[in-house]
Amino acid sequence: MKILISKQQGRSIAIVSESYGLVFRPIGDKISRKSTCAVEFIPKADLSSHGFQRLSSHEIFGFIGLIELEGLIFIATITGKSKTAQPIPNKTVNKIYAVDFFCLNNSKWDFQDIDSSGYPIMTNDGDFEPRSRTNASIRSSRSSLHSSSSSSLNRQDQVPKHPCYELRKLLSNGSFYYSTDFDLTCTLQKRGFTEHSLSFDDFDREFMWNSFLMDDIITYRDRLDVITKQLLDEQGFLTTVIRGFAETVFSYINKLKVGLTIISRQSWKRAGTRFNARGIDDEGYVANFVETEMIMYSSQYCYAFTQIRGSVPVFWEQDTSLISPKIQITRSIEATQPTFDEHFMRLFRKYGPVHIINLLSSKSSELQLSRRYREHLKNSDKMKIGRDVFLTDFDFHREIHQDGFSAAKKIIPKIKDSIMAAGYFSYDVKEGRLISEQDGIFRTNCLDCLDRTNLIQQTISLSAFRLFLEDFRLIRPNILTNFSEFVQKENVLWADHGDQISQIYTGTNALKSSYSRKGKMSLSGALSDATKSVSRMYINNFVDKGKQQNIDTLLGRLPHQQAVELYDPICEYVNERLLELENEFTTCSNVNLLIGTFNVNGNSRRADLSEWLFPIGDKFKPDIVVLGLQEVIELTAGSILNADYTKSSFWETMVTDCLNQYEEKYLLIRVEQMSSLLILFFVKSDKAHNVKQVGGSTKKTGFGGITGNKGAVAIRFDYGATSFCFVNTHLSAGANNIDERRHDYNNIYRNITFPRSKTIPHHDSLFWLGDLNYRITLVNDEVRRELRTQEDGYIGKLLQYDQLTQEINEGVVFQEFKEPTVQFRPTYKYDYGTDNYDTSEKARTPSWTDRIIYKGQNLHPLAYSDAPLRISDHKPVYAAYRADVNFINEDKKRDLVEKLYAEYKKTYPEGSIKDFKKSHNIKAEIQKKSIPLDVTVQSAGIKLIDLDDTSSCVSPPLPISRSSRSIAGSSSEALFEKSKPNVSPPPISRNSKETSLRPVISVNEIPITGVSSHKVEGTLTALEGHAMPKPLPPPPVSSRSATSSKSTALVVDHTETPESKEPIPPPYTQRRRKSSIYLNESAISTDSSRLSSRSNTPKNADASPKAPTQSEKPPIVKKPAYLSAAATKVNNSDGRLSKVTSSDTTSDEEVSSKKKSTPKVPAKNPELEKLSVDSWKPLKPS
Helix, strand or coil, X not given: CEEEEECCCCCEEEEECCCEEEEEEECCCCCCCCCEEEEEEEEHHHHHHHCCEECCCCCCCEEEEEEEECCEEEEEEEEEEEEEECCCCCCCEEEEEEEEEEECCCCCCCCECECCCCCECECCCCCECECCCCHHHHHHHHHCHHHHXXXXXXXXXXXXXXXXXXXXXXXXXXXXXXXXXXXXXXXXXHHCCCCCCCCHHHCCHHHCCCHHHHHHHXXXXXXXXXXXXXXXXXXXXXXXXXXXXXXXXXXXXXXXXXXEEEEEEECCCCCCCCCCCCXXXXXXXXXXXXXXXXXXEECCEEEEEEEEECCCCCCEEECCCCCCCXXXXXXXXXXXXXXXXXXXXXXXXXXXCEEEEECCCCCCCHHHHHHHHHHHHHHCCCCCECCCEEXXXXXXXXXXXXXXXXXXXXXXXXXXXXXXXXXXXXXXXXXXXEEECCCCEEEEECCCCCHHHHHHHHHHHHHHHHHHHHHCCCCCCCCCCCCHHHHHHXXXXXXXXXXXXXXXXXXXXXXCHHHHHHCCCCHHHHHHHHHHHHHHHHHHHHCHHHXXXXXXXXXXXXXXXXCCEECCHHHHHHHHHHHHCHHHCEEEEEEXXXXXXXXXXXXXXXXXXXXXXXXXXXXXXXXXXXXXXXXXXXXXXXXXXXXXXXXXXXXXXXXXXXXXCCCCCEEEEEEEEECCEEEEEEEEHHHHHHEEEEEEEEEEEECCCCEEEEEEEEEEEEECCEEEEEEEEECCCCCCCHHHHHHHHXXXXXXXXXXXXXXXXXXXXXXXXXECCCCECCCHHHHHHHXXXXXXXXXXXXXXXXXXXXXXXXXXXCCCCECECCCCCCCECECCCCCCECCCCCXXXXXXXXXXXXXXXCEEEEEEEECCXXXXXXXXXXXXEEEXXXXXXXXXXXXXXXXXXXXXXXXXXXXXXXXXXXXXXXXXXXXXXXXXXXXXXXXXXXXXXXCCCCCCCCCCCCCCCCCCCCCCCCCCCCCCCCCCCCCCCCCCCCCCCCCCCCCCCCCCCCCECCCCCCCCCCCECCCXXXXXXXXXXXXXXXXXXXXXXXXXXXXXXXXXXXCCCCCCCCCCCCCCCCCCCCHHHCCCCCCCCHHHHCCXXXXXXXXXCCCCCCCCCCCCCCCCCCCCCCEEEECCCCCCEEEECCCCCCCCCCCCHHHCCCCXXXXXXXXXXXXXXXXHCCCCCC
């Protein structure tokens, strides 16, 4: 394939095969700034009249999607590949070693090659090296590449780096694979041995690493008619990319020549580097989940055996700041169990019974993971141990301590029955029939699922393969005659495989690979392992953060990152209707939150926390509880450097016991500790299913960011479709250290980063709490006098001198944050165990150091006060809120979208898009902000006529130059053959009755080009009265090998009679959905007779398992109508508090000239009347 560009009537880029072209055109949208483009799939001959020319000398081996970076739309293509595997005859797997990104909406990077550093290559005279446009210039440019390198380095400061440079480096690192004739996303057993369709309907999206880049392209494809969809698939435009390993070696078993292939595919669902991706996520996907398949093919039989690996499926992390990273389990057993069950149910539905091989050590910190693993298996009510799931604990380090790495074979007797029961996939090549299928899977894990896992999977694979060879009498039991060469080659293949998986996850080759490769561990192998361990430490601390950012960019996980939209005029109608029908799939509810902060001053004695957590007893039982604690350890040099993380367990237990004293049960969802800072996140058990995407982060600010005595711990989560963030901080102390506190705030605000690159501002609801250490600037004696006399308005008077109040008013820090009205006394500093302010020699000025402030339009404060606990020199503070939250029912939304598409087609059975645009201002709708939607797709066959009066403006990038290869069947000088006239067939008759569609907006007509039954208009013209082309005949259904550019070239006659009608868009084809079954709905037999059944007919593939019953969400209560609340405001003339009826009402009284220098109290958010501070505090537990 080649890539072409045309600038006639606007900028267009086409990827062209032998017979057809996929053409992209940017759509300017300067108001909403969306990344939108149109796409058409047309015969190659139709491009000849649009002035297309070669954009790159590279041959294009595959199109892998669209991505938006820095406001630019890029077309991602494969430009370098090498054949690495041939699992079965005539099926090839290719490794990607070069990719190119072509900018669709800017010409800055056109005709330029990019060097290895991401900068344009320059010639000796200082000009940019152009991408060659002719064969002669291609040869000329190659000769000057080496001489231009030094000039490129000298001129890099004059041009920006290519925006896609990091993505190019990632995709070209040798870990990505694709195939044009073999489905790499599924196993050979699932794929089938007969001719397999390369339709995207059959691909497993979990292993498709370019899923985000292809998202709208796939949706566009799904809405094409069947013939066009099949033709698009056969032309090979859409490429599926996996990440993992693929390699084939050839050897002999006795005299039988065999090809041995290993294909591993890593899931992208929880993808990331070693310490950035651990454990499980809220959807039940685990880190480093890899499906490994060994395939043997010969002239007689084909064999395949599949295993999987994946992180321990609980919520756990490791602190990389320590030399020996400590394992931290971040979610309670009760809160983890549903996600744990979902993970194994997914495995069971896909593979059958699961045999877990746990290689974690029985010593050190790995033990707690093993205990939690077994506890979840025992507590599961979805599966039964010994029937649906099996567990084998194998302490790898202990086993090999005495006997060396050969002791790995000790695992086989422990799992022999499961190997016999699971069996393998086998196929009789000569007779063309299926012999047996694998029914069951081995799931192996260690801590990283790398080194130990590699060796055990290799051992299991060889044992299963021996079983196959013995069953089919290809070797005799216990005799290795003429088999040793094969084993040696298999060992090398497994060693290469282990190195590749380790490179993906850690950046180094696997440990113990010397044994895997040679069958023994040498001194050089041990030294190599030591070097790799040191390299891993360096990479973890200095490289992995950037690698994780690149992975998140590729997968579309960056904050506010959106897929490139493909414009479809029909979709504008759907978007408009969705806005009107939003209430049908979106529900609004509210949740009650209790947020607390407490500087516990190193307290380690149990106490009753009820007055803090239930200040009005059981009259207010929050749905969500978030507590921030400071100084959970004593702030001494020794304790700070060697933080005692057992303190978190002490507070977890004490808080949990207090919360669960009533009939409601609270689950601990997340704990985040950093030295002396701790944050706890609890949710009611019946609301836990609404919490997703929980993440945590820390930031040290003590002693210049070295120690954790000062800093922040933070958590974030999504409740339904609403995001929350809580930051517990301990800022710099000292009455005069305001600048240090400002620096701490900015440091925390900018550097707290959650998974998927989310930061503090990327949330709907934000709470900042903790010991902020802001003081009252009045003289100590004056403050104490006011607190002692308690004259009317004394709190308001003291607040005028509160540093936090002044900082918020000045907008220096905490911009846009609000604080409920403070009506409680200063919380610091007290004599321990009393209500007396500090009587020590230092006699610190009483101050409101402990605060809770918030930001978010959906938050409504209910109460804000302190609690009378006497276990510290601070008083705890609590704040109660009611938060508005949204829930989007994705199933209802998807069904509604399909219904709207069907509604449009039913309304216009014989009409065209022109009927639609008469009642819709499409250009206005493009600019209109609408609900984020996954259905913005494009129909085929758009004509590239200018959409806007102004050309798109932005700046883009490009890739590395390789050898030029012309498209098969055509030279670069004669890319397009002259098309022959073709007579269009009569239009297809339709019997559906036409109905009228009520116009939504009456606008001036915007002309649109015509469409056909297989070629649907997707853009608008900017020219009135543009001639509509006649419908094209349907494309042929022939295979690619039988297709030639001359025989399939279709001609557009640009003359059209007034009577001609435009066909409607192709009907929407619903995606095929797989059925699923719960574990406890099907008993799985593990009879010892499984071995004999392997030679029998496989299990009935047509049996339709019962679909699982999805648990419904509890009914959501309607949002109450809040009453207007009163807020306190300071009357600056006398310092007294007065009441105002609304937060929007302000006093007209001017400030006295004598009081102008007095700091102002910030405007407070009003409390609700029914649960205001005044009415809250007198309430007592009944």
